Every structure is written in structure tokens, then in C-alpha cells.
Amino acid sequence: MRICVINPNTASAMTESIADAARSVAASGTEVVAVTNPMGPASIESHYDEALAVPGLLRVITEMEADDPADGYLLACFGDPGLDAAREIAVAPVIGIAEAAMHVATMLGRGYSVVTTLSRTIGRAEDLAATYGMAARCRGFHACEIPVLELETNPDTAAILTEACRDALAADGSDAIVLGCAGMADLAATISDKIGAPVIDGVAAGTLLLQSMAALGLRTGTTSGEFRTPPPKRYTGVLAEFGRG
Amino acid sequence: MRICVINPNTASAMTESIADAARSVAASGTEVVAVTNPMGPASIESHYDEALAVPGLLRVITEMEADDPADGYLLACFGDPGLDAAREIAVAPVIGIAEAAMHVATMLGRGYSVVTTLSRTIGRAEDLAATYGMAARCRGFHACEIPVLELETNPDTAAILTEACRDALAADGSDAIVLGCAGMADLAATISDKIGAPVIDGVAAGTLLLQSMAALGLRTGTTSGEFRTPPPKRYTGVLAEFGRG
Amino acid sequence: MRICVINPNTASAMTESIADAARSVAASGTEVVAVTNPMGPASIESHYDEALAVPGLLRVITEMEADDPADGYLLACFGDPGLDAAREIAVAPVIGIAEAAMHVATMLGRGYSVVTTLSRTIGRAEDLAATYGMAARCRGFHACEIPVLELETNPDTAAILTEACRDALAADGSDAIVLGCAGMADLAATISDKIGAPVIDGVAAGTLLLQSMAALGLRTGTTSGEFRTPPPKRYTGVLAEFGRG
């Protein structure tokens, strides 16, 4: 089985750390292919960045489907960018890390809290929670205000994030924490130990969900028509290559 | 890793079929222990049956926790009976098959339909869908009107159920089917092939979700207090053995 | 007319106090029969306790229906345990005290607050509020942290509870208080006087709702099939007596 984990930003160092998180939980028979977005933003910290991360990740899926289709695709950015579009062009299941983490979190207690990077990204997380049916279960959104690419370099990341998680649990009366950025993947276990509560990293959770879906033989459904292959279309400009014959 | 799959009814033949469904998808390193409810109803087809299935399944968990705790417990009845209570007494995660199947289904398309046994059980399924945040994603509930214990003996089960699933997809404009009874586990693949849509059996899905949670080191959260070990309590009558010191 | 008030726990002293609360408001022509659960937990302070209170209360109803059916059944525990199952086996209406109190509370202002015993029981109350359509009206849940069986013996119960109610009104901007435990029934009037707001005890409210339903000739509806008599079923183990021919 082969799971493709896509880092929607162009920071390859982060791709490595995401790949590690995915591989550390995947079964021995599961190959994890980690791909960095070949175009777009160095990190995703705005609606603008997120929108512009989508072409590249769709390109990654299109190429992999053409060459050697994966058994599942994971979008490793907490905004779950381009999820619906990706589902149209992949035969295998596609999930986002926010989607994966939020669903798992609801099975570990009554309510959970999301702890993310910059507060400006909370709006998107709220939208996703509503879309995924988590309005009642997702008790609060909290930001540690560390930019994405500083998560790895800031020596205080673990301490600041741990404190933010502890505060979130108390403020929201939650049973679990969802980490709101793929760049936090390596910290889940440490924080969980310190705060005494389950901490869900969507990269690891999503990898195992996809592995499970593949084992179950499940693929995105197309009977309503919404997720069928997009109609052929001519594309122009710098996006001409995205046209589908 | 050891996953305990509990058949909440007392029909041991059904336990075998549930165990098969779980084992057929579990990883090679995952041991599936299937346990039949030692007390209560032969099948669960009413709120009454479901309520009375709970003591036995809680007993199973209590004993396993005392002897040799599992890494996850699956409640293999689509009413997810006693789920909150089970979470209080198990250290490992506990999930229900309706919960497992409904969450997975939302990641395979926009909407899904539930196809169950008797129409009188639909009310419970509606309640669960609402509780799990699926009010918008769960597009319809349908009954094939075959009683639980006749699923295996009725020669027309596969045909009737397949037709019900096909009708449900069309009526609801859904992308996926959730099977509404653990006794339908063995039919998921066949029906999926016939109707050309993903069909989710909660036994298989739940087994893999628990396997994933265990691999992630996740356990039910207790920080809000709701899922902490129940306070000690004296029990009396035929339920005296349920008292907790 | 005869209303059966069931104390879902096995503490007969509490049954007496519940009976008093019911009788103090019932019409002169209404006989209140108070029954203590013949099996199960001494008090209900967890999902586990609540689940295990259900068999006994169903037994009480089954026996009464066989011998001399009541004109209404009140489940006098704020978790409304076994409500749907009870509705299947009783011909007369069955209501829970949380259900009764919450519905009455919405007719006395815009929002109300629930004040209960232990905070670990709040999750269940939230679930009930959502199920009863009270998501917008029920403004907050508060715990006084006095265990159920200490409500009567703790000399400070009235004072602590009054303060908790006063704080709840202010914090939530509520117009009314719903008491979250049958063991608080005798304090409703006193607290109401002290805080200057309506305080609803579900035991008294539920008794009068049932009396009203009986006067109206109303019984649980069975046309959808969900609340028809459960199908006959063999039961085994210590629950064998619950089998229905």
C-alpha cells in the first residue's frame, strides 16, 4: 500500500518532518510518499496562501494518478486546501489533516480544542469544523502566535504550545486537543504527556485513516455526480498545463 | 495489539461473523478478540433490547480491564449501546460501529445513506447521527425490514439489501452507503460491487479506527471529568455484581 | 388517576423525598405511587450508573403494566435514563424529569440555566438539552459538586445550591433555573424565594405534566413504529427474566 502525503507549502524541510510523522505510525507494509508542493507559498498563513497552495497540490495528485496512483492522498495543511477538487481527480480517497484530526478527536471525549499557529487562521478552522459537523464538539480555537516556519526553529515552541494546550483544555472544558498545523506533528506525544490529555496530530491520524480506508477497499463515491472526474476543459495562461483533455 | 470486538447481543453465531469481518481487515500484528454478550437479548431490535444489552457489554469490558486490558473496544451494534458508560470504565478507546461508519462515510463524499434492518430502529440511528454531528451529511435512513437474526438465514438478504442500497443512493442523492447492522458486515464488498458506490460496514471500519488510535497512542480523555472512572458505588439486586468498590 | 414515579436509584430514602415532591403538587384525585428501583446503583453519578439503572426501572414498568397499569410514568433522575425503552413497554405516557423541567422552563422566559450535582454529569445534560431542542434556550450548565446522596445530609446544601443558582442566573443572563437532580426537589421553593427567579424541579413538573397528559387522554404514539411493543425476544444470563414472550 502506498499513501501519498502532500505538503501544500513549498518548504521541503517541513515535508521531511511531515513524512517522519506519517512513517512513524504507518504499518510496515505501508509506503509513505511525501511530496512537497512544486509551486506556491513557502508557508500557509492566510486565505491567500491557502488558495494559492491548491494548484500545486492538484498537480501532484494529477501526476501521481497518471504515473502510479497512490492508495490514498493526505493534504497536510490544517486548512484542508483543495479537498473537494482533489477528490474529483483522485480515484483513491483524499482527506485533509484537519478533517482527520477532528473526526478522531470526537471519539475520545465530548469536546476538543484546536490549538493553531496564528490567530488569523482560526476563521478557516471554524469553517471546517462547521462543514465537518463539529459545531457542538469543537469547543474552542486557540492560537500560539508562532508562525508556521518558526515552529521548528523557535526554541520555545514546545513550551509555548504546551502551555496553550493546557490553557485551552481548561478554558473549554475539553477532553482532547487537536493540533492546528502540520508543522506541530512531532510535538503531539510530548505535549500529551505533559498535559495528561490526548493530543491529535492530523498527519499521523490522517495517514492511518487513509491506510484504513485502503484496507477497507473504500474510494470516494461518485454516484451523486459531484466527485466524478471534472469535465474536459481548456485552461490558459500560466495555468494552461492544468487543462484536462 | 489487541482489539476487543463485543457483540452486544447473545447470538454467538453472529459473534463469529463479526469476528471474521474484523479479522479480515486487521493488520497482521493485531489480535482481534471477539466476545459475545454473556447476558441480555438474543438480538437488538428495540430501545428495550438495546438498553438491556448494556449491562453485559459493560461486564465484558470490566472483566477484560481487570484481567488483561485491550487496546481498544468496539461495540458491534449499530445503536452504539452504552458507549459513554464504556468510555468511563475502559482505559483504551471505545467506539461504536455506527460512530465509526458514519465518520468514515463523510470522508468519501458529500452525503451518505444508512440502510438498516427494521424501520423501528431508525429513530435511534437518527439520534446518533445528530449526536455525531452528521445532521447535514446523513441524507436518509432506510430499512430493508429483515430482522437481525434472519439476515444470515434469509436467502434473499443480499438481493433485498442491495436493492435497498441502490434505492437509497438514488432517493438521497448520496455518494456512499452505511450499513446499519453488524449482521450485514459480510455483505459490504458484494453490495459495493453491485451498486458502484462505497459501502461502509462499521465492524471493519471500527476495527481499523481502533487499531489506528492504538497506534497513535490515543486514549479517551478525562480532563473534563466526564469520562473519569465512575465513583465507587454499591449496587443491589441481580445487578449487585456491577457495584464498584 | 394514578401516576407512577420511579426513583431510578436504589436509595429508598430518596424515593420518599421524591414521592413527597410529587404528592405535594398532584391534584387531590391523583394517586402518586413511588417505586424504588429494585436493582442497580445506590445513586446515579456517571454514565455507568445511569446505564445500569435502566434494567430495574424497566422491570418496574413491566410489572406495573402487567398488574395494574399506571396512567403515567415519571423517571425521576435528571439523566432521563431509559426513556425511549420505557416508552415502548408502557401504554401510558412516560417522561423524564429533565425533559419535564426543560420544557416548562422555556415557557417562563428566554433562557434558563441548569444547576446539577457533580460536573461529570453535565455532559449527559447537554446531550438531553440538544435532543429536546433546547440548544438555544439552555444557556449554561453548572455543578454544585455535592454528591447525590449527600444532598440531604450536607447541612450546607441549601446555601451552596442557592449560591450556585444565583451565580448561574448572572453568568448566563437567564430567566429561570432548572434543578439537575431529583434529590433537590424539596429545595425548589426556598431557592426561588431567595434568588427571585423561577426554579423548576422536574419531579413536581413531571408529575403535573403526566397528570395533564392523562387528563387529555394522551398516550405515546406508535404510528411510526418506533414505540410499538418490542418484538418478542429470548434473554439470557442474569437478565433472563427480561425476555419478552
Added chain:
Amino acid sequence: MRICVINPNTASAMTESIADAARSVAASGTEVVAVTNPMGPASIESHYDEALAVPGLLRVITEMEADDPADGYLLACFGDPGLDAAREIAVAPVIGIAEAAMHVATMLGRGYSVVTTLSRTIGRAEDLAATYGMAARCRGFHACEIPVLELETNPDTAAILTEACRDALAADGSDAIVLGCAGMADLAATISDKIGAPVIDGVAAGTLLLQSMAALGLRTGTTSGEFRTPPPKRYTGVLAEFGRG
């Protein structure tokens, strides 16, 4: 105890029938005072009629409060006109018949259907259902298309209404019927017998709810401020008499 039942329209014949419905269920110690709106529309079949029924019913309450306050006020029109305003000026509880019937209906099964007079009034009933938290429980709204004042004179009313109720149960999968007009009060029992399902008339239900609230000593809460006595205000024009010193 004295319950004031207000007919919000000016048709005194209808007031008599409403009074009969209320008195037929009230306890022997409960006096039912039925009052016809002294001003406004002969019947209420539009938002316009409903809005203009409000001044008169507020006048009735104001005068009764000044002279000899009732222990409860029932607004006997299914649009529950002026409910919030009435709660500000009465000390005793005020409820509407839609409110009463809808709340009682939810305790008799999972879902109910509303059967009303003209289809143009369904929008208002939908609004009320949403406001009362019944979005999930109220499964459908149906009109028999008989104008309010023809309910009593049309020889086919019982037959047409019975058929509409039967159809509603089947179409909605409901367990109970709520009658959507005070003018249908006398038909509840007959229809119930014919369709084999509980049929709730808000006049009777509301009378008993108010009787219950009065027995419980409950009054509209004022702690949030919303339902305190309105601030003094000068009124002019034909409504000058409504000014409050």
C-alpha cells in the same frame, strides 16, 4: 385557581367553543375565564390579522391584571400572537397554544405533524417551531384549506381534517398530530380515535400546562430584564389608551 383563556379573534362563538375545550379538561378547582378580543380581526388568517390581534389581547391582560389577576393566561390562536409582550405585562405565566401543543407533542413520540387551516399560515408555524426548538421534532406542516370560521359550519370539517391528519402521519412518519387552530379543539378526540394516534389540541393542553405552572407556583422570570414590566411610555392616536404611566 383562575385561568384566563383569550380568544385573539373577535368571533365570540369561537370563544365559547374554546372555553368548552378548556373547561372540559380543567380540574374541578380551576375556573376558566374565556375572553373574546374586544378589537381586531374576526379571524386570524394572515400575518396582518395576527399582528392586529395583539393590541386587543394585551388590553385584556392589562385590564385583568389591574382588576383581578389570573393565575395564567392562554393565547388561543396557533400563531401565539403577542406572546413576548404578554409576558412583560402579566405576573402569572402566559403561554400560546402552539407552544403548549408542540411541547407536549414531543413527549409522545419522536416526531409530530402540524395540521392547520390555510396553507398561508404555515410560514408562521414554521417560525414558531424553530423558536421553540422543534426544528428536528416537527416533521411537517399540512393545511386542510378550510378557513377558520368555516371550521364549525362546514359539514365536512371532521372528515377532511381526519383525512389530512392521517395523510400527515404517513407522509412524515410521525407519532402524533398537533392541531394548528384553536377552532379545531373539539375535534381532537374524534380524530385521534379514527387515526389511532395522539392528537394534541393546544387549548386543552395549554389550559393544563397553565394549571400545572400555577400549582407549581411558577411565574415568568424577570432576572434577565427582558420580561420586566415595560418602561412607562406615552402612547398616541387610537392606541393612546395603551400608554403606561
Added chain:
Amino acid sequence: MRICVINPNTASAMTESIADAARSVAASGTEVVAVTNPMGPASIESHYDEALAVPGLLRVITEMEADDPADGYLLACFGDPGLDAAREIAVAPVIGIAEAAMHVATMLGRGYSVVTTLSRTIGRAEDLAATYGMAARCRGFHACEIPVLELETNPDTAAILTEACRDALAADGSDAIVLGCAGMADLAATISDKIGAPVIDGVAAGTLLLQSMAALGLRTGTTSGEFRTPPPKRYTGVLAEFGRG
């Protein structure tokens, strides 16, 4: 084009200020006719006042429709009194200032806060927000506790209101402010400058929405039947003149 702005209270000074707010934004070809309610309360600060403001504003519309129909009617009180009734009797569109302001506010950010006069009016604003689908977008309701008719005379109105708006933004994490009273119309620009956030006055917003609707040729729809002309009806008492032949 002619827009009729109705002041639902009888304070003609306030009508002038409302007219100014409307005229200051209307296009040069748009005539704004401002009308003071000919009967009812001097200001609207309770459900009682609001209910009794309705007859007069319906009268205004009825007369204008008979004489010289406007191209749009604006109900300039934040409770949007009589909106559904007004839609039945006007051919042109009718909107309320709360409706106008809340809809515009959602297009300027994720969440907005309402700042109104007296806290007792918040309940009504909550009801409207729910009715208009703003439950998720309307983040909070705040009162400055200045009575309606003191808004113009209190020398500290601007300062107090500005502070309340600033606090509301911070408390709610909002992107915009909706002013909760027509009497605040002249302060929108000033407050916006001071707090650095968009401040929406429903009088100005509603005037331009109506102007837009008229330019688009849009009128209230009548196909569902709900907003067709009310059926003819005899009216009596001081409201006799409201009868419709």
C-alpha cells in the same frame, strides 16, 4: 424612485434624524419619504411597545399603497416590527433595519457584534438574528443602556456608544459592528473612524438595499401563498378601520 422610511415610534424628531440618514446615502434620483407612526408608543423599548407600533406602521403602508405606492418600505426600528405583515400588504419590497444591517455586516468579515440601547431589547435581536440565519455570524449583543429618546439628548451618547462598540469588537473577536437602534444612525461614521472597524447603520443600509431591489425590479414573492394579500376580514373596536374589504 420613491423609498418610504417609516419610523415605527411616534417621535417626529427621531423621524427627521432617520430621514437625514436615509437621504444622505440615497441616489440623487431616489426620493425618501419619511413617515412618523400616527399611533402608538413614543419609543420602542419592550416587546409591548414593539407589538403596539405595528398597527400604525401597517396603516402607513396601507394608505401609501392606496394613494401612491412606494418602491420600497423600510421599517426603521431594530426590532423589525410587523415585517411579515407589511410584506403581505405592500407590493414593493419591505425590509427592516435589523435585517438590512445584519445581512450587510456578514459581507464585511466573519463575525459582527450588535450594540443596542437597553439590554432588555437583546432578546428580540437574538430572535431576529436566528430568523435571519445569523446564529453563527452574530457573535454578541451588547447594550449601552441609554434609552432610545435619550440618544439624542445625552451629551455622552457618542462617547459611551463608541466605548461599547470598541469593547464589543474585542470581546467577540468581531470584524464589524451593527448599531441596534435607528436613533444611532447619525453616529455610524464617527464611531467607525474611532474604532477602526466598519459600523453599519440599518437605516442607511436598508435605504440602499431597497433602492437596489427597486432598481432590480424585485418585489416580494407570492408564489408560496404566504405573502399574498390577506383575505378580506371584518375588524371591530378601535381597530375597525383596519378591516379589509
Added chain:
Amino acid sequence: MRICVINPNTASAMTESIADAARSVAASGTEVVAVTNPMGPASIESHYDEALAVPGLLRVITEMEADDPADGYLLACFGDPGLDAAREIAVAPVIGIAEAAMHVATMLGRGYSVVTTLSRTIGRAEDLAATYGMAARCRGFHACEIPVLELETNPDTAAILTEACRDALAADGSDAIVLGCAGMADLAATISDKIGAPVIDGVAAGTLLLQSMAALGLRTGTTSGEFRTPPPKRYTGVLAEFGRG
């Protein structure tokens, strides 16, 4: 005043027709600048197309903001692509035509129906309706199954679309129609005449909403931080030009 209407697809003929629709309703002092997307799909009929329409429309806004900022930006595709991102980079308000049409439609009756091109686009429209708070008001989604670019060339478009609108009104019990594609803009008036109900074209509605917002001096709020200018970021690959210093 200058309103920029962006056609998110690359079909310049459609841009002309959109521009006509906008100009035909704009005030004489309002200049409408219509811009065709310089890159991406020829039409938008899938999530894939929609995602890839976003870079180009963001480019249009970025360039216009740099050169000569407009007073409002309208995204003239019913999927409202890139709306949140666009709000971050424009100072003036940005709205989508689905957003505009849906909000206006709620002020013209109780419920409305959306009639769109291909049924596969309905999922996106459902998501938008939920996001905009229209879950209760938007009664149904219907497709005429004419591809976007055939709307102008198919000689039966007007007839097919008119019939679909008429059917939608009846099926949903709606008071208004919302056209689900910018390419239908020129048909709104004709269809409205034929079906006797308001038909809202988002291009015209959105143009006037933006004109109104500009007249009111309203701009997207930034106080919550979500819609502030995106943080500077390096972009690579074919999207390198999207980097922000």
C-alpha cells in the same frame, strides 16, 4: 465610483454579458469595469475548475489594488471562488454573486430555490448556503443540466431554464428563484415575467450591493485579524509572481 466585476473564467464573451448585466442596473455615476480571468479554466463546472480559477482572480485584484483600487469587487461565478482570500488583499469590499443573490432572496419571501447549470455543482452551492446562514431559507437546489458555455448558444436555454424555475418553485414551496450561474444573468427578467416570481441574478444584485456598500463607506473589517493583508511570503514555481514582499 468604480466597481470591478471579475469573470472568474477565461471566456471573454461571457465577461461581456456579465458586464452588460452589471451596467444595466448600476447608477449613472457608477463605472463598471469588467475583467476576464487572465488564466485558468474556460468555464467553471467542477471543484477543480473553481480552485484553479482563484489564482487569476486574485491576480486581477492585486493588480487593480496596485494601480487604481476599485470601490468594490464582484466575483461573478456562483461558487464564490476565492472570496476569503480576495477580502484579504482588497481594501474595498468583495462579494460573490451567490452571496449577493442569496442574501437578497431572503428579503423577498420565506424560502427560495436555486436553479443552476450542472447538478455536480450543487454540492458547492449547498456549502455556500450553509456558510451564509441560509440552511433554513434555501429550500432546494435544482439543475437544468446545460453546461455553462452552452447557456448562450443553446436555443432552448430560456425555455428549459424557465421550466426548471417553475418546477423548483412548486417543488420547494418557494417565493423566489436564485439563478445559479453568472451566465444566466440576462435571463432573470424574462423568467420572472413568465413564472410570476422574483428571480435574482447575482451579478446585478451584487453590483448594486457593492455600490451600496461603497456609498455607505463600508470596507471589509480587519479587527479580528483574519482579513488583514496576508503576511509577506516567498512563492515559487509558476506561481512565483504571486509572492508578496
